[in-house]
Structures are given as C-alpha cells and as structure tokens.
Amino acid sequence: MTTTSSAPELAVRTAGLVKTFKDLRAVDEIDLEVRRGEIFGVLGPNGAGKTTMLRMLATLLPIDGGTAEVFGVDVRRQPHVVRQLVGVTGQYASVDENLTGRENLWLFARLQGVPRSRARTTAVDLLERFGLENAADKPISQFSGGMRRRLDLAASLITRPPLIFLDEPTTGLDPRTRGQMWDTIRDLVADGCTVLLTTQYLDEADQLADRIAVIDHGRTVAEGTPEELKASVGTSTLQLRLADRDQLAAAAEVVRRVLGDEPTLTPEAGGLSVPLTDADVAADVLIGLRQSGVGVASLSLQKPTLDEVFLAITGHGTEEPSATDTDPAAEPAHDPAHDPATSTDRTLETSR
Amino acid sequence: MTTTFAPATPRDRDVLAGVRTHLGPRDTIAQTMTMAWRATKKMRRNPEQFFDVTIQPILFTAMFAYIFGGAISGDVSSYLPLLIPGILGQTVLTTCMATGVQLREDMDKGVFDRFKALPIARVAPLAGPMVADLLRYLIATTLTFGTGIAMGYRPGGGVLGVLAAGVFMVVCGWSLAWIFTFVGTVARSAQSVQGVSLIILFPLTFLSNAFVSPSTMPGWLRSFVNVNPVSHIVSAVRSLANDGTVTADVGWALLGCGIVIAVFGPLSVRAYTRKM
Numbered sequence: 001m002t003t004t005s006s007a008p009e010l011a012v013r014t015a016g017l018v019k020t021f022k023d024l025r026a027v028d029e030i031d032l033e034v035r036r037g038e039i040f041g042v043l044g045p046n047g048a049g050k051t052t053m054l055r056m057l058a059t060l061l062p063i064d065g066g067t068a069e070v071f072g073v074d075v076r077r078q079p080h081v082v083r084q085l086v087g088v089t090g091q092y093a094s095v096d097e098n099l100t101g102r103e104n105l106w107l108f109a110r111l112q113g114v115p116r117s118r119a120r121t122t123a124v125d126l127l128e129r130f131g132l133e134n135a136a137d138k139p140i141s142q143f144s145g146g147m148r149r150r151l152d153l154a155a156s157l158i159t160r161p162p163l164i165f166l167d168e169p170t171t172g173l174d175p176r177t178r179g180q181m182w183d184t185i186r187d188l189v190a191d192g193c194t195v196l197l198t199t200q201y202l203d204e205a206d207q208l209a210d211r212i213a214v215i216d217h218g219r220t221v222a223e224g225t226p227e228e229l230k231a232s233v234g235t236s237t238l239q240l241r242l243a244d245r246d247q248l249a250a251a252a253e254v255v256r257r258v259l260g261d262e263p264t265l266t267p268e269a270g271g272l273s274v275p276l277t278d279a280d281v282a283a284d285v286l287i288g289l290r291q292s293g294v295g296v297a298s299l300s301l302q303k304p305t306l307d308e309v310f311l312a313i314t315g316h317g318t319e320e321p322s323a324t325d326t327d328p329a330a331e332p333a334h335d336p337a338h339d340p341a342t343s344t345d346r347t348l349e350t351s352r
Numbered sequence: 353m354t355t356t357f358a359p360a361t362p363r364d365r366d367v368l369a370g371v372r373t374h375l376g377p378r379d380t381i382a383q384t385m386t387m388a389w390r391a392t393k394k395m396r397r398n399p400e401q402f403f404d405v406t407i408q409p410i411l412f413t414a415m416f417a418y419i420f421g422g423a424i425s426g427d428v429s430s431y432l433p434l435l436i437p438g439i440l441g442q443t444v445l446t447t448c449m450a451t452g453v454q455l456r457e458d459m460d461k462g463v464f465d466r467f468k469a470l471p472i473a474r475v476a477p478l479a480g481p482m483v484a485d486l487l488r489y490l491i492a493t494t495l496t497f498g499t500g501i502a503m504g505y506r507p508g509g510g511v512l513g514v515l516a517a518g519v520f521m522v523v524c525g526w527s528l529a530w531i532f533t534f535v536g537t538v539a540r541s542a543q544s545v546q547g548v549s550l551i552i553l554f555p556l557t558f559l560s561n562a563f564v565s566p567s568t569m570p571g572w573l574r575s576f577v578n579v580n581p582v583s584h585i586v587s588a589v590r591s592l593a594n595d596g597t598v599t600a601d602v603g604w605a606l607l608g609c610g611i612v613i614a615v616f617g618p619l620s621v622r623a624y625t626r627k628m
Contacts, residue, residue, distance in 0.1 A: 058469050062626075071367045083471035084371050094462035098394040110386045111472050113379065139397075155466065162367045 011036045011071060011163050011194035012057060018065030019052050019218075026052045028218035029066065036162075039185065039195040041209030041226075043202065045310070049218035050198035051091060054165050057196070058088045070163060087156030091167040093148035094155075095140055101127060101151050102136040108155045126154040130184070146177035153184065164188055166197040170204060182207055202309055206230070214313060222313045232312055236279050237302045243295030245270030254288040270297070275308065372471075380473040387480020395484065404450055405488045409443045409495040416563065417503060424564055432505035437517070437589035438562030440496045441582055444525035445557055447488050449549040452532030455481060456542040459624075475621050478537070482529055489525040493518045497593075509596030517592040520602065524585050527609030530616035537623040556582045581608045 012034035019027040034040040055061040059079040068075040109119035130150040214222040263274040421428035560582040588601040
C-alpha cells in the first residue's frame with residue numbers, strides 16, 4: 001500500500017483537479033489544501049464548480065485530471081478507503097423518503113457494519129443530538145427542510161468520520177435554522193472533525209470558515225482568511241443617494257478627494273457607492289459633502305456582498321451567465337436531482 | 353478477506369486506524385440484506401407496487417383461459433395445463449420488468465448519492481431490492497397457480513410438482529431480473545426502462561410456446577421459439593407441474609439463468625459505478 005502523502009497535516013489536498021463535461025471545464029485545475037481541524041469554505045456563485053469539486057472528492061464523480069488526496073489517500077486509486085474517512089451531506093438531502101428518521105439512521109448504520117443493538121442506540125443518540133427525537137418515527141415526507149438537513153447531517157456522522165463535506169448546508173433554510181446549523185458545524189470541529197463546506201454566502205464563510213477559497217468558472221480566484229478576503233474589497237460599502245442628482249459629479253469629486261478612490265456612479269438614481277477600508281472614514285465623506293454644499297437624500301453603510309468580492313477579484317460580478325456556460329458546471333446534466341434551475345432564483349448577496 | 357490499512361505516515365495513524373481496504377463477501381451479503389430490508393419497508397409503504405403481482409395473475413389467467421381455451425384446446429379446462437405454466441412465465445417476466453423500472457426511479461432519488469458515498473459494496477444497492485423482489489415472484493407464482501386451480505386446473509405433478517415448479521420459477525425470475533436491472537442502470541429515465549423492457553418482453557413471451565403449441569407456427573418462427581429461453585422455462589414448468597418430472601429443459605433453463613446472471617450482474621454493477 002503506497003500513498004503519496006507529502007503533507008500529512010492536510011485533510012484534503014488537490015493538485016490540478018479537473019472535471020470536464022463535454023467541452024466545458026467545470027473544474028479547471030483547482031489546487032486546494034485543507035488543514036486538519038479547520039473549517040474550509042469554498043465560496044462561489046451557482047455554476048462555479050463547487051459541487052462538482054466536492055462530488056469528485058467524495059468519490060461521487062470520476063476525476064478527469066489532476067490528483068486528489070484525503071488524509072494522504074489517493075481518491076482515484078482507493079475510493080473505498082476515502083469513503084470511510086468522509087461524511088457527505090449534499091445540497092439536496094440524501095435520506096430515504098420511504099423511511100422514518102430513525103429507520104434512516106438505522107439503515108446507514110447497518111450498511112456501515114454497525115451491529116444491530118449499537119445501530120439502535122446510535123440512531124437514538126443522533127436523533128436527540130439534532131433535536132429530532134419527536135420526529136423520530138415520522139416519515140421523512142412530513143419533515144421540514146431544516147429537519148431534513150439535520151437528519152442528513154446526522155446520517156453523515158454515524159461512523160464519526162474525521163472529515164465532513166457540506167455542500168451548501170444552509171441554502172434555503174430560514175435564518176433561525178441557519179444559525180442552528182452553524183452551531184452544529186462549529187461543534188463538529190470542536191469534536192476534532194475537519195469540515196470542507198461550499199457556500200454562496202460570504203457571511204456564512206465569514207462566520208464559519210478559518211480559510212476560504214473563492215471559485216469562479218472552475219478556477220480558484222482567491223484564497224485566504226475571511227479577513228484577508230474582505231480586506232481585498234474593503235470592509236464595507238458606502239452607498240449615497242443625492243437630494244439633487246445634478247450634483248453627482250461634485251459628489252464624486254468629494255469622494256475622490258477624501259478617499260482617493262473612484263466611486264461607482266448610478267446617475268439615473270442620483271446615487272454613488274464606494275468601498276471603504278474603514279467604516280469610520282464615512283464621516284469624513286459626509287463632512288466633505290456638507291462643506292461642498294451637496295445634499296444627501298439617503299445613505300447606507302453595507303458589508304461587502306459576494307457580488308462585490310467577485311467584482312473586486314474577477315472584474316465581473318456573480319451575474320447569472322448564459323445557460324450554456326453555467327448549468328453543466330454546477331451539476332452533472334444527467335442528474336435531475338441536482339437541477340440548478342431550482343436554485344437560480346436565490347439571491348447571491350449576503351443576507352444581512 | 354479483510355486487510356487493515358497501512359498508514360502512510362505516523363501522523364495519519366489516528367485517522368486511518370481501523371480503515372479497511374477491501375470488503376469481504378460477508379460484508380457484501382450483510383449490506384445486500386440491509387438493502388433488502390429497506391426495499392421491503394418501501395413495498396409495505398407503497399402497496400400499489402403489488403398491483404402487478406396480484407391483479408395481473410388473476411386477470412390474465414382468467415382472460416386468456418376463457419378467450420383462447422375453446423379455440424386452442426377445445427375447452428377451457430383442457431387448455432389450463434398448457435396455459436398456466438405459460439402465463440406464469442409471462443407474469444414473472446413482467447414482474448422482472450418492474451424491478452428495472454423501480455430501480456431507475458430509486459436511483460434518481462437523493463438517497464442513492466449517499467449509498468454511493470458510503471463504503472459499501474457497489475452491488476448491494478442493486479441486489480438488495482432484487483432479494484426483496486423474491487417476495488413478489490412468490491406472490492405472483494402462488495396467485496397464478498391458485499387462480500388456475502380455482503378454475504379447474506389439476507396439475508398431475510401433485511403438490512411436490514407444483515412446489516418445485518414454483519421454486520424453479522422464482523429462481524428463473526430472479527435471474528432474468530438482472531437483464532432489467534441492467535436496463536435500469538443504463539437507461540435515462542424510468543419511462544425509457546419501461547419502453548425498452550416492453551420491447552424485450554413482448555417477443556420473448558409471445559414468440560414462445562407459452563400460449564400455443566409451436567407445431568402450428570411457420571417453420572422460421574418455430575426455430576426462434578425453440579431457442580427462446582422462455583420456451584425452455586415454460587416447458588420445464590409444464591413438466592414439473594403437470595407430470596412431476598425433471599426434464600432437460602430444467603437444466604437448460606437453469607444454465608441460461610446462470611449465464612444471464614454472469615453477464616448482466618457484472619454489467620449492471622459496472623454501469624451503476626460509472627453512472628455517478
């Protein structure tokens with residue numbers, strides 16, 4: 001048994017990872033290093049290749065090029081070993097609709113060789129831990145979205161795998177359930193797990209991840225801590241709407257003078273926006289505007305959105321690209337359960 | 353054989369301790385039986401899945417006997433010894449087809465992602481439902497014989513002959529179901545499985561000796577009917593149930609079933625593993 005592990009402290013390592021669907025490179029030479037015990041966030045819009053990458057690492061999709069290792073074990077050569085090390089929770093709950101919550105956990109425990117009596121107690125423990133004990137004997141069809149996600153995550157933890165993949169764990173959840181999911185994910189790491197998660201929300205990556213890779217069109221466009229990432233776009237954005245839109249040029253001049261940055265103008269709305277490295281300097285801008293006699297109708301100070309991060313890093317926003325160049329990248333086309341059409345109406349901005 | 357994984361470096365040991373590189377046959381069987389348990393749960397909660405094995409044997413047996421009995425054998429009761437084994441073959445083949453359709457439907461669901469991501473034998477998610485389907489073949493076989501007997505069929509092979517014929521038919525059904533399982537793993541949708549399966553099913557059942565004696569057919573057709581595996585299965589059931597004798601057809605049919613499993617079993621697993 002030879003494994004080529006050059007860096008044993010890594011939970012995941014990929015080099016030049018490639019996945020091609022017909023003539024589209026959904027994952028285009030991604031290099032990734034996830035350290036043990038950290039939460040690593042893969043951030044990107046729909047169709048960036050996040051799910052495809054995760055599915056390759058989880059042995060659910062064949063790897064077309066490059067190498068991938070999980071705890072030093074080659075994913076392509078030893079998928080059976082990798083499957084024992086990784087718990088996967090997909091974007092769409094992969095639990096059995098025909099079974100109850102308890103039966104689901106029992107099924108997955110038994111399939112992984114857990115003896116009958118222990119499978120029963122494991123199911124009870126997990127149901128309790130995820131607050132599902134009251135729904136234990138209800139069919140999944142009566143579960144809410146959040147309950148399904150929790151059951152799905154519980155099913156991934158039966159054998160306590162050292163590495164957990166979470167594909168958009170909170171997409172489609174209400175804010176309260178989302179917060180609960182975040183707490184659960186933090187608990188996992190406290191227990192010694194390594195977590196690799198994908199998300200399209202900057203604030204989720206910000207809240208959870210120790211390090212983030214930003215992915216766009218199958219390529220890594222930025223990598224670093226959340227702080228580094230946000231610093232690259234400014235910590236927040238100042239948005240102004242002027243009382244008199246004819247004063248837009250004068251306002252832009254003030255911003256340029258005070259901040260030394262070029263504001264983005266929206267003349268039809270009499271508005272302008274500019275990234276701030278420090279929210280405190282907003283006051284300087286306002287004073288400058290007052291001194292120049294420019295009236296302000298409304299103003300807001302906003303945290304950077306994923307859109308702005310993208311704009312700053314890639315020079316283009318997270319606008320939905322045309323169907324031909326995004327859909328197959330998001331998910332394999334033949335897999336109806338993963339139809340990206342179901343998620344295109346989601347906002348790409350961070351929720352505040 | 354189970355081999356313990358040798359860790360690459362000392363620091364990997366905690367994580368890789370207890371990890372295994374291969375599955376033994378015992379694991380495979382245990383996982384298959386667990387998947388069979390899942391399939392029986394599913395059957396119990398979707399009783400409409402039993403329509404084909406409950407209504408069809410009763411309806412078709414009565415229908416075919418009363419429509420064709422007089423024309424083919426002079427009267428209904430003398431047609432029954434010819435018809436019952438034939439209709440049994442047809443019913444079990446139809447049941448096989450449902451195996452493929454249901455597998456396809458099942459594979460489109462999210463839970464199959466988890467099955468694929470789990471360290472389990474690739475054959476278990478395919479073979480599990482097929483083990484549970486033994487129950488369906490048993491119901492279909494029992495109801496066909498039951499309906500026949502209620503209509504006046506008196507099998508000459510006695511209880512033992514009928515039991516042997518029933519077991520034989522269940523074995524054949526399970527083996528032939530691998531063909532439809534393969535269709536299920538390669539087809540794009542449940543509808544296409546149904547379509548392709550019907551194209552396989554109709555010629556196999558009707559271009560056989562299931563309903564009429566091939567002696568009345570033109571020569572070119574007779575030569576196909578004589579090599580059709582369904583003909584051998586039906587002949588074997590007739591000899592077992594009607595005469596209580598084990599003829600060469602039983603051997604040929606079982607050999608054919610073995611070949612089907614040997615070919616379509618690995619093909620199905622390969623198609624399933626690739627379709628990720």
